Amino acid sequence: MPDDGYIPHARFVSPNEIRRDFCAALSSMYRLEVPLYGELIDLVNDVNERVKERGGSWETSARLGVERHGAIRLGRPSELAFIARFFATLGMYPVGYYDLSTSGVPVHATAFRPISSSALEANPFRVFTSLLRPELISDPMLRQQALDILAKREIFHPRVRELVTMAERQGGLGEDEAKDLVQFGLETFRWHETAFVDQATYRKLDQAHPLVADIVGFRGPHINHLTPRVLDIDTAQRDMIRREIPAKQIIEGPPARQCPILLRQTSFQALTEAIRFPGGEGLGAHRARFGEIESRGVALTPKGHDLYMKLMDELKRVEAHIENNDEHQANLQKVFARFPDSWKSLRKDRLAYFTYSLAFTSIGPGTPRSLEDLIDDGIVTVTPIVYEDFLPASAAGIFQSNLGSSSGSRSPTPEESSSSTESSKVVFEEALGQTTIDYFELYEQIQQKSLDTVRRLTGGVVP
Incomplete structure (x- = not known):
């Protein structure tokens, strides 16, 4: 597992700073490309301020204003x-594996x-990064055509390749090099209105699945949404x-709770954007980019x-396909009545992960006591750990609502499902060149580290 505890070096810019600058630059670029994203940011900021004023939030750290995925x-x-x-030069590592094919994506x-x-x-910048599974394109000829098209494109600026190699060789980037990485790195994420394929090919790809057209039909992967974090997603x-704003009908994820868990997401519908085809074939229409908002709760064990x-x-x-959010949320509340709702x-x-810390800078000597006694006496404070990751069903729900469905790609059959995710994870990690990190292990490590610190400072704590 990589260690992102950066040790400052006089020559190099911290990956945290590069990540911050890249996130800010990406947000500015996306605001220009999709003006409705700017309106969404204003809306989220307004809601967050109202929640803070009434003191109704479980988590109001300073990171909220810049948080994006x-x-x-x-x-x-x-x-x-x-x-x-x-991403490693930005201090970002692959956490979790998500198989969306079981939901038809x-x-x-x-x-x-x-x-x-x-x-x-x-x-806390994150990028949910998907990879096409071409074997799920039903038409074998179209599948091969898609692979041939992808083999011809280069999505990274030469300067980015040079800088990443340089950072790996020398252990970091200087100030000017870091600025170049941000500037030229944006080119991979930029929208290109001219398709990489002709109109007939684009239509075939779109019939297979709109997401296949989005991945294969353009010269780059253009960021398809940039998500701020809101404290009250229902409001x-x-x-x-x-x-x-054309909102998604259903909020994905768990219900509203006194003690939020995991992740809730909604979005405005994907824009219908004009695209050009090479060779002067005229205009087409493409739907891929949308505005998403998320509300994060505690990480679950x-x-x-x-x-x-x-x-x-x-x-x-309890419910079949439903398009009424109020009814859906009411059903969620009934079902989740069995999920404890106090910290x-x-x-x-x-059921959830927490960090533990001393409420005082020092405590007097005494007989070691249990953790519960220390908490009850106000000596140790408990803080929920924010869920930093994603939910496959919610991600698929967002994708499907914005891209529509098709019959030209398939999900694994029920017989395949038991082994499909594990085998596809192996294939994914081979492509990645490393294993994905288990996010349960990360949360467990953060929690245990805090307990070890409390135990050391209090002369011995029984968990």
């Missing part, structure tokens, strides 16, 4: 391998993000509708996540 879709294993090296993915508490606090959803998945499966039996019960039942 982006998403891109890659076509070739070699593209994934190099973008992993690019022909990709699998990971999330590149910082992994230490200090790096996340410095800037934000209502505000989008009130401002006549494997036990907590298993309960979450069990309840979500139960929800599927104390989530902690004692070992």
Whole structure:
């Protein structure tokens, strides 16, 4: 597992600073490309300020104002391998494996993000990065054509390749080199209105699946959304509708709770954008880029996540396809009544992760006491750990609502499903050139480190 605890060096810019600058530059670029994103940022900032004023938030750290996650879709294993090296120079590593094919989306993915508490606090930028699974394109001739098209494109600026190699060789980048990396790195994420394929090919790709057209049909993976974090996603959803922003009908994820868990997401519908075809073939239309907002809760342990998945499966039996958010949220509330909704019960039942710290700079000597006694006496404070990752079903729901569906790609059959995700993970990690990091292990390490510190400072704590 990589260590993103950066040791300052006089010659090099911290990866945290490069990540911060790249995130800010990407946000500015996307605001120009998709003006509605700017309106969404204003809406989120307004909601967050209202929540803070009424003191209704569980988590109001300074990172909220700059927090973003982006998403891109890659076509070739070699593209994934190099973008992993690019993100590493920004202090971002592949965390988690997500198989979206089981929901009818022909990709699998990971999330590149910082992994230490200090790096996340410095800037929590994440990029959900998908890779096409061409074997799920049903038409074998179209599948081969897509692979041939992807083999001809180069999505990285030569200067970026040079700088990434330089950073790996010398251990970092100087100030001017870091600025170049940000500037030329943006080119990979930029929108290109001219398609990389002719009109007939584009239509065939789109019929296979709109996402296949989005990945294969352009010269680069253009960022398809950039997501701010909101403290009250239900209010934000209502505000989008009130401002006549075309909001997604259903908020994805768990219900609203006193103690939020995992991740809730919604978006405005993907824009229909004009595209040009090479050779003067005229104009076409493409829907891919949308505006998403997210509300993050506490990270769940494997036990907590298993309960979450069990309840979500139960929800599927309660409701069929539904397009009324109020009804959907009411169904969620009923099903999740069995999921404890207090920080104390989530902690004692070992359903969620927390950090522990001393409420005082020092405490007097005494007989070692249990952790619970120290918490009850106000000596140790408990803080929920923010869930930094994603939910495959929610991501697929966002993708499908913005891209539509098609019959030209397939999901694994039920017989394949039991082994499909594990085998495709192996293929994905071979393309990546490294294993993905288990996010449960990351949260466990953060929690355990805080417990070890408390134990050391209090003369021995029984967990």
